[in-house]
Amino acid sequence: MKFTIKNSLFTAIVSELHKICSTKSLLPILSGIKIEANKDSLILTGGNSDLFIEKRIPLHINGETVVEVQEVGNVVVLSRHFVTLLKKLPDEIEISSDDMQKVLIKSGNIVTRMNGLRAVDYPKLPEIKIIHSVEVDFASLTEVIKQTIFAVSKSEAKPILTGLKMEFIKNKLICTATDSHRLSCRELKITFLEEAHSVVVPSKSLAELVHLKGSGSATVHISIADNMIVFSAENTILYSVLIEGKYPNTQTLIPTDFVTRITMNTKELIAGIDRACVFSEEWKHNNVQLTMIDNSILKITTNSAGVGTIEERQRISKVEGLPAIDMTFDGRFFLEALKGIQQEEVTISFCGVMKPAVIRPESDVSYMQLISPLRT
Incomplete structure (x- = not known):
């Protein structure tokens, strides 16, 4: 050679x-x-x-x-x-x-x-028997992965939760990730007319896929076999095993009713939560408290006995339901959820004491984040 x-x-x-x-x-x-x-x-x-x-x-x-x-x-x-x-x-x-x-x-x-x-x-790459195949826009798939993959579990206690569930149904791809404390779900329109099928792909494999563009290809071809998934783009092929097991039915976790729903500026809220996290690191879960004041202001607070207190007030664009919010969340989880939202405004639905909050982009039902509050 x-x-x-x-x-x-x-x-x-x-x-x-x-x-x-x-x-x-x-x-x-x-x-x-x-x-x-x-x-x-x-x-x-x-x-x-x-x-x-x-x-x-x-x-x-x-x-x-x-x-x-x-x-x-x-x-x-x-x-x-x-x-x-x-x-x-x-x-x-x-x-x-x-x-x-x-x-x-x-x-x-x-x-x-x-x-x-x-x-x-050197091990030969497997010759797989394809069950399903579909072609997806590469940039769109990458965006969906980035908006969901952060919510997978970092613990190997439940291996199935360390992967991203990819569900292919009629003309739609639904990606779901959860670690039992939060959930991220995003839908993507695709051309898929085969029988509905779902797989759980290791998050490490998808993280590599996101960084492997480099080919100039506009699309990626996805081939699914019994225990493997293959992503093929121009000049690049990624082979990954699938995670075996039954993924939990996450639809039962999503609240259908809310007590209070607020709409806020996404960038301003991200900046506020980010600042609050500076003092929240001494807490196991980066505790950040959210409180509604006067039906129009959201107070963002974090307390550190050894450092001090950060308090910030931001104006709420729109309020629906009861003007009653006083809950504590993991600031890091909340921040990661907000960073996946690209729209100018974000809607947060609070569904009651100790019930998960639902975070969505304003006027976009294809993307949803779910975060459980903390007990204080």
Whole structure:
């Protein structure tokens, strides 16, 4: 194998794959990146026991030659030292390997030799039997993931809650995440006429998908199998296992009636909650108290015995129902929920003492956040 490539492009892709390469696997080869040099492209593959990403680098990008393949072949290079070395080399590099898996890396007057591994020993990517497939706008899918994924559980006590539920029904994709204390749900219109189907995708896999655009592709093709999901965009394929188990029926958690509903400026409320969190860190749950005053003002308060008190008052744009709010929430949870809302105004429905609050963008029923109050 022998090829020449622009190091800036090569390093960027190797760095992406290095992040997911396993360091604790029973298969040491998974700590490496497989490099395949073909006549028409380079293919780089990295992964772990749950996730694999395959990146294709064509010989030409936007009419510019970025790769020259002198000899086809393949090899696996341990990623840790490889990516560190690449970041310290000039812009153009030549990489070659021999039958003994000895890898030679040249850049100007710099010559580096590394021990490689046989590519034939690298796990083969699975050939899946597709049950359902759908094509989705990449930017829209990325937005939906970002607006929901933060609400997944960080604890492995209930593995099913560490993933994002993706429900494909007639012309609609519904993404749901919950950690039992909060819930985030977003709907996206898609073209899907097959039988309804839902899967739970590990949040780590979707986090990598969000950062893997780089292909210039406007759409992503999603293929679903019994125990795997595959996201394919131009020059990038992501394979992920699915989380097995029954996801809780979150619809039963959503209140249907409210006691008080207020509408506020989104950016101003985000800034206010953010300031309140400065003093709330000593509390286990970043306690921030919300109180309505005079049917038109929301008071945001946090108390720290060792630091002091922050109190802020913001004007409410609209009030419906009873003018009675005096509840405490996890400020960090509230802030993360608000940051997913892009509209100018946000609506918050308070459904009674110790019942969850429902947060939605004004005039948008496709996106909803649910946050349970704290006992004080």
